[in-house]
Each structure stands twice: as structure tokens, then as C-alpha cells.
Amino acid sequence: xxxxxxxxxxxxxxxxxxxxxxxxxxxxxxxxxxxxxxxxxxxxxxxxxxxxxxxxxxxxxxxxxxxxxxxxxxxxxxxxxxxxxxxxxxxxxxxxxxxxxxxxxxxxxxxxxxxxxxxxxxxxxxxxxxxxxxxxxxxxxxxxxxxxxxxxxxxxxxxxxxxxxxxxxxxxxxxxxxxxxxxxxxxxxxxxxxxxxxxxxxxxxxxxxxxxxxxxxxxxxxxxxxxxxxxxxxxxxxxxxxxxxxxxxxxxxxxxxxxxxxxxxxxxxxxxxxxxxxxxxxxxxxxxxxxxxxxxxxxxxxxx
Numbered sequence: 001x002x003x004x005x006x007x008x009x010x011x012x013x014x015x016x017x018x019x020x021x022x023x024x025x026x027x028x029x030x031x032x033x034x035x036x037x038x039x040x041x042x043x044x045x046x047x048x049x050x051x052x053x054x055x056x057x058x059x060x061x062x063x064x065x066x067x068x069x070x071x072x073x074x075x076x077x078x079x080x081x082x083x084x085x086x087x088x089x090x091x092x093x094x095x096x097x098x099x100x101x102x103x104x105x106x107x108x109x110x111x112x113x114x115x116x117x118x119x120x121x122x123x124x125x126x127x128x129x130x131x132x133x134x135x136x137x138x139x140x141x142x143x144x145x146x147x148x149x150x151x152x153x154x155x156x157x158x159x160x161x162x163x164x165x166x167x168x169x170x171x172x173x174x175x176x177x178x179x180x181x182x183x184x185x186x187x188x189x190x191x192x193x194x195x196x197x198x199x200x201x202x203x204x205x206x207x208x209x210x211x212x213x214x215x216x217x218x219x220x221x222x223x224x225x226x227x228x229x230x231x232x233x234x235x236x237x238x239x240x241x242x243x244x245x246x247x248x249x250x251x252x253x254x255x256x257x258x259x260x261x262x263x264x265x266x267x268x269x270x271x272x273x274x275x276x277x278x279x280x281x282x283x284x285x286x287x288x289x290x291x292x293x294x295x296x297x298x299x300x301x302x303x304x
Contacts, residue, residue, distance in 0.1 A: 036074035037074055047288070050069055050073070052296065057210050057278060072285065075283050075286065079286055087160075091131055094132060094243070095132060097242030098128065098242060098244070100246075115227065115229040115230070116229060117192050117232070118141075118194070119231065119232070120197075120234050121287070122285070123197075123277075123285045123287075124235075124236030130143070132243075140167040141191045142191075143168055143193045144194060145161070166193075169181050196216055196270065198287060208271060209292070210275050212292050215293075222263045225253040225254065225262050225263055228254070231252075232250055233251065234246065235277030235280075237280075238281075
């Protein structure tokens with residue numbers, strides 16, 4: 001039964017993916033926008049967690065927080081629409097409609113001949129950011145993906161992202177640890193992108209995020225410290241019909257001091273950049289998972 005269920009899930013995603021790509025863009029955008037708004041009314045666990053996360057990030061309450069949560073889910077629906085349609089949109093459109101404040105920090109790394117570790121939150125469209133970065137690099141970057149169930153669905157998403165020019169390795173279950181593959185990639189002078197606003201391990205680095213204690217993966221800072229790479233936080237947002245990739249200044253993890261201390265300071269530097277960047281446009285932060293141990297999902301609302 002599990003195998004049958006997995007095949008049905010995969011087939012459902014495949015059919016939906018094909019249908020979304022075939023729809024005229026205005027019709028698809030309207031449908032996904034309405035779906036995002038409807039999701040806010042269903043009051044599921046992910047929606048309630050998003051609402052709690054946005055409360056911490058903004059300090060909003062009541063109807064203002066309700067409106068922000070609804071618009072954040074519409075933004076999240078836009079991400080999925082574009083994820084399904086990105087090959088149809090084409091690289092040329094992504095490059096034309098993307099602005100990159102702070103790109104001088106990336107350019108400085110290129111001039112210095114150093115590889116780059118980009119650390120991103122789940123905001124805006126990180127796949128579109130990857131398309132821009134692949135074009136800028138002129139070669140693939142490496143990233144890590146959490147394994148999905150069923151396996152066929154994971155392989156479908158893997159093939160999709162590699163078709164965009166990403167080199168994807170599994171977070172767990174690969175022939176070799178992802179950390180070893182990322183280290184070798186950087187030592188060869190190439191670059192990596194990692195989504196790091198939620199800690200999925202039991203060994204995260206304590207940080208202050210939006211003034212509240214959380215944990216974040218220390219991998220980006222550790223990789224940069226060990227390989228001499230430039231560590232750059234990047235916050236992606238939507239910008240009208242296009243995209244904005246705000247590149248923050250280098251977080252220094254090199255120099256004197258113990259490696260552990262430099263990694264802790266570097267991870268906090270990423271958290272500080274995320275706090276500044278996400279505060280500018282919290283509506284595009286698509287974090288439906290638990291970020292702070294003491295911030296559970298909001299309780300279900302009466303009548304939902």
C-alpha cells in the first residue's frame with residue numbers, strides 16, 4: 001500500500017506540474033493567488049506556525065497579523081507557481097527582471113579568485129535566485145536538498161533543479177556525507193548556496209534571530225572557514241513582477257581565534273543579516289516550520 005500511495009503522490013505532482021506549465025500565465029497566477037488566500041482560511045498547522053513566526057518578526061497582532069499571514073501565503077503560492085513554471089519563464093526573463101543590490105560583494109569575491117558560500121532564508125523565489133547565480137558564475141553551484149517522500153518525487157525535484165544548472169546533493173542518505181562533497185566542491189574553487197533559516201538537526205548554533213533565541217545550521221560558516229570561501233548572506237524577495245536578491249556584506253569567519261568561535265560568530269552574522277533583510281519585506285518569508293523552540297504554532301481559531 002505504501003508503494004501504491006507513493007506512486008499516486010508522484011503521479012499527482014507530475015500531472016499538476018504539467019498542467020500548470022500549460023496554463024496561460026495570467027490564468028495560472030490568478031489561480032495560485034486565490035489558492036494562497038484560501039489556504040489562510042483553512043487554519044492548518046503550517047499556517048498557524050507561519051502566523052506565529054511573523055508575529056515574532058514584526059510585532060503585529062490581530063487583524064494586521066491576519067492580513068500579513070494571508071498575503072504571505074499568497075506570496076508562497078507565487079513561489080510554487082514560479083517553481084513549476086520556471087523552465088517556461090526562461091533564463092532571459094529571470095535575468096531581465098532581477099535586481100541585485102549588493103552585487104559588488106559577489107564581484108569582489110570574483111576579483112579575489114575566491115569561491116562563495118551563499119546563505120539564504122526561505123524567502124521570495126530562491127530557485128530564481130539560483131538561475132541568476134548560475135548565469136553569473138558561468139557554471140553550476142552546489143546545494144543540498146532534504147529527501148522527500150516518495151523517492152520518485154524527490155528524484156523529480158532533483159532533476160528539475162539540476163535542469164536549472166544546480167548541482168544537488170542529498171542532505172542525508174547519499175553515498176558520501178554532503179559536508180564532504182561541499183568541502184571538496186569549494187576547495188576546487190567552486191561555489192555553494194544553502195538555505196539555513198531553519199535548523200533540522202540537533203547540533204545547531206545558538207543565535208539571536210529577531211531578538212529571540214533560536215538555532216541555525218553552522219554549515220555555511222564552517223565551510224567558509226575551512227576553505228577560505230567568502231560567506232555572503234542573501235535575502236530574496238519579490239519585486240513587482242520580478243525578483244530582488246539583496247546581497248549582504250561578507251561575514252568574516254577567517255583570521256585568529258578558535259574555529260568553533262569563528263563559526264559561532266559567523267552564524268550569528270548570518271542571522272543578523274536575515275533579521276535586517278526579512279524585516280524589510282516579511283511578507284515574502286515562507287517559513288511554515290518552527291524556528292524558535294518557544295514559539296509553537298498559534299492555537300486554532302474558533303470556528304475554523
